Amino acid sequence: MQVLLEAQHITKKFSGVTALSEVSMRIEKGKVIALIGENGAGKSTLLKIMSGIYTDYEGAILFKGKKVIFSTPKDAQDHGISIIHQELNLIPYLTVSQNVFLGRELINKLGFLDHEKMNKKTSELMERLQMEVDPLAMVNSLKVGQQQVVEIAKAILTESEVLFMDEPTSAIGESEVEVLFQIIDQLRSEGKSIVYISHKLDELFAIAGDFIVLRDGKAVGKGEMSKITRDELIGMMAGREIKVTKKSDKKRPDKQLLQVTNLTLKNQENPQRLILKDISFDLNNGEVLGIYGLMGAGRTELCESLFGLHRRSLTGSIVLDGVESHFNSPTEAIESGMALVPEDRKLDGIVPGMSVAENISITVLDKVLRFGLLNKKKESKLYDKYVESLKIKVNSERQLIKTLSGGNQQKVVLAKWIERGPKVLMLDEPTRGIDINAKNEIYELITKLASSGISVLVVSSEIPEILAISDRILVMAEGQITAEFGSEEATEKNIMNACIPEYVNK
């Protein structure tokens, strides 16, 4: 069997944090390989290295036995390697044919675009993929599944020999999945290789021949799908040692603070699709509730819904401190005692061009007023208080927050909420992209805040983190709560088992 693409001992570090270590992988001609692993296990990093997006790494990439260094994604594409990304990279207001030929347009003798030829070729491609799509249709009028086929057509047009598919079924319906599988089958029989990344194990058993499991940046298992069971795979994905010390079990406080009943969130563009479905849980005073789920499980949307961001498409009841609360905006939610540390710090958490002091005081400006005007001294005091208590590493209060490290930025975001004195503090991936020391400091802080009576809701895709800090754990998959564990009964395997999407259907 010919090996098309091979990764040898790939190691990749991001500012000191190891994302991949000594990972090797062989992609043989005409095979479908499942690339499996938890969020953050290193799948996307490996994919990005093998397709020319990341260019600095240790180890070697071999293409048909020869060492290659892809300098750009285009370079990898020219070698016949394509990625079909999770979020589709099509231009919505161009036609199918225009998208397929984007960057590779055919021209006629006069130097003008040869629409006829391109449309004809697109038709042929679609026929080959057994898809009835008009080459002249606008891409934005297509269903997601059809758009995916357009992406595949693009890849075929470039004569790709290796196709990476990153969660290709995350946004499409069951009937479309079947079509996709037929296409994959056909591509394989034509001698193309496919690397298939998915959380949905049933799918992998249906189409993949081989598998490779990544965990914490290491390849922990390789082999043939036919020789392994579902449970064994889950075991490989989850078998991670807990590095954070588990805190002592304390009595669950008994004053109920937040009660959520049948919370349902509709997709605004497509009300048939539910992003959250009948979510019910309660949260007590001083409790840390962990919410675990894979990407797309609806964790972030749950936090946003509780924070007043999706009022129009939300149904169900939220009772905060005995009061039925339907917040129309974050402003209202904050006034009632909610706080949210968002998932994407740079996009939603900080105002990058403002100073550290200004980023801290932003939620509590009325506290730094004197005679109705902002008072620099009071603002400085606030800054001093948190730089000291949260050990924020910063040169001066005028330093722009964008120049701080991720961990210190996160501490600033936490500071602005602590000063606000919320009843419920929601943390969405609070330690993403943060080094281990800062992580531990943030864990300590969370525990401390909870013991002062604040209810904390932590969303995370790192199981050890969830296990270490939570009093109770909810697991979500496909917009639903699939399991609840007390801190004694929660194990990595339990949680892993409950978060795999098909659990929902059982």
Place this chain on the structure above:
Amino acid sequence: MISVKKYSNIAKYQSLIALFIMCLILALMTENFMTTDNFWNVMRQISVNVCISVGMTLVILTAGIDLSVGSILALCGAITAGLLKHGIAIPSANLFIGFTVFGVIIAGLLAGGALGFVNGYAVTKFKVPPFVATLAMLTMARGFTMLWTKGHPITGLGDSFGFLGTGWFLGIPMPVWISGIIVFVAVILTSKTRFGRYVYAIGGNENAARLSGIPINKIKIWVYALAGILAAAGGLLVTARLDSAQPNAGISYELDAIAAVVIGGTSLSGGRGTIMGTVLGAMIIGVLNNGLVLLDVSPFWQQVIKGMVILLAVIIDKTNSKSE
């Protein structure tokens, strides 16, 4: 480390230095530049642009733009002049309302605020891009001006109103007093109040601002309303100075205002900039205009040179912010 700090200090004062150099050159090359008369002349000329530019700065700090200020200026000037001269007469109800000078000033400013409010409402509630919403207002307000004035200037407004534009108080022309007070208040507003801080936060990262509980829509509506009020103030000054409301007053004033804001170092993508920067920008444009006239440069060349200065200012600003 030290050299970087020094450099950024120079960058901070670059418009001040540019203004100083321009004045120096003009003082050496012309006889009339360094005279008291010419000084107050320039200051009076720029006062209208300063009023408008202060409002424009607020809007641009939120990452918006306001193209309608020139038309709002004309409409509010015309409303003020019309009310002062004719009052409101409703013959069918046998009703006549006359206005004092103070009354028409308030009415004119309120009209500007209302037009700005419409801009802000369209931008926030209907998510119309600021460029489009204010472009529509530019056209509408000009149309209303024509309707109100029937296409003719409204003249003969009396000395007490004219005092606003031509009078002196404590040795300083009235327009300079008025624009100076506006600048003073705006500096306090942007640097010392919650409102100002929110304006910067919204322009710096609207998502983070929203998630921090800042009432985005309310602040933005106020910003556009203030821009309208300040454009109206500019309208009062122009009308008072000419003793006449011209239906085509203020055409392309929005461009001079944007130029002043940009030369003053405010980022068009929002969140960065100062009122004082804008004032310097307006002064640079004013001195440039004045100097080119004194140097007897042809009006056609004046435009070319003005355009080049704007481009140069932004290029310098970009290179500086990159090296930060």
